[in-house]
Amino acid sequence: MLVDKFGRHIYYLRVSVTDRCNFSCIYCSSQQTDTHQVDLDNFLRVIKVFSKLGITKIRITGGEPLICTGITEFIAELKKLNLEIGITTNASLLNDKILTQIVNLGVTRFNISLDTTDRNKFEFITKTKFYDQVINNFKLFTKFNLILKLNCVVLKNINSDIEDIINLINFAHEHNAIIRFVEYMPVGKYNSELFYPVVKIISKLNKRIKIKKITNIPHFGPGSYYMYNGKILGFITPITTPFCNSCNRLRLTSKLTIRSCLGYNYEIDLKNCKTDTEIKSKIYEAVNNKPQQYSFDTTFKDCMRTIGG
Numbered sequence: 001m002l003v004d005k006f007g008r009h010i011y012y013l014r015v016s017v018t019d020r021c022n023f024s025c026i027y028c029s030s031q032q033t034d035t036h037q038v039d040l041d042n043f044l045r046v047i048k049v050f051s052k053l054g055i056t057k058i059r060i061t062g063g064e065p066l067i068c069t070g071i072t073e074f075i076a077e078l079k080k081l082n083l084e085i086g087i088t089t090n091a092s093l094l095n096d097k098i099l100t101q102i103v104n105l106g107v108t109r110f111n112i113s114l115d116t117t118d119r120n121k122f123e124f125i126t127k128t129k130f131y132d133q134v135i136n137n138f139k140l141f142t143k144f145n146l147i148l149k150l151n152c153v154v155l156k157n158i159n160s161d162i163e164d165i166i167n168l169i170n171f172a173h174e175h176n177a178i179i180r181f182v183e184y185m186p187v188g189k190y191n192s193e194l195f196y197p198v199v200k201i202i203s204k205l206n207k208r209i210k211i212k213k214i215t216n217i218p219h220f221g222p223g224s225y226y227m228y229n230g231k232i233l234g235f236i237t238p239i240t241t242p243f244c245n246s247c248n249r250l251r252l253t254s255k256l257t258i259r260s261c262l263g264y265n266y267e268i269d270l271k272n273c274k275t276d277t278e279i280k281s282k283i284y285e286a287v288n289n290k291p292q293q294y295s296f297d298t299t300f301k302d303c304m305r306t307i308g309g
């Protein structure tokens, strides 16, 4: 079992399997232009060691994980390790065949990123023309019994308008997805003028629709949650209400480095590890050096695509 020096039990690993992406979201992609594609076998080798040390839950992210050749074979190998597996994707590269394959491999948790249902705003935020694919791909999930979450990063004066928010809530609920509004974090090329405290949405919503706070919902991650029309909506507030005290995770970046905190500029390189024993000692090192809280300092070079959101 992995426990850090602040008594936090670490059992969750986020893996950025690639920093490549077919989108260029304005809050995510940075000036960083070089991309890295470490062979998925190298991730697998490292994850096997993590699982022996007590990691039981994993989220595959990126960059765009579905851009990786061999991603389904990779998931099949992970499943042999008896891990609970989730995927975070922009959904643009999904189709019925790929989704069915992934679900049949035992992936039960999907986080889809969608920041607006407005085509123009979508194109502005993502710098792509994938609007129709993403919107239509939500329908693919309806035949499966899955935990589907829709994550929206709220950007001031871009998608923070209450009409946009209500449209997105309705869209999520029509597709049986739990919607979560996420605060913009200072990673990579950060524009502080776009920061929007998502708690403001709660008071605006209260004037328009009937929402009711709920507590004690297991497996939903940090944040505050509300009920609207019998469905859940969440507010993830890493900046205005940090949840570092209950952090249970480590990150494996697309460069094959361990990052013990998303918002702390410290990483341990695993690329030159020759044996599992070496990997193991680096994992312990990362856990021992996990900071109590993020700092989000300005020396950040990597963007979210590398670190894995």
Ligand code: SAM
Pocket: 021, 027, 028, 061, 062, 063, 064, 065, 088, 089, 090, 111, 112, 113, 151, 152, 153, 182, 183, 184, 185, 186, 187, 304, 305, 308, 309
């Ligand atoms: N490409 C996939 C996707 O978009 O879902 C997975 C990778 S993306 C980096 C993972 C999540 O990080 C997305 O939900 C995205 O909205 C979020 N994200 C990226 N940059 C962020 C930032 N600066 N602040 C908050 N969330 C961010």
Ligand code: SF4
Pocket: 021, 022, 023, 024, 025, 028, 029, 062, 063, 064, 090, 113, 304, 305
């Ligand atoms: Fe790509 Fe996801 Fe980042 Fe958008 S948020 S640029 S889809 S990695």
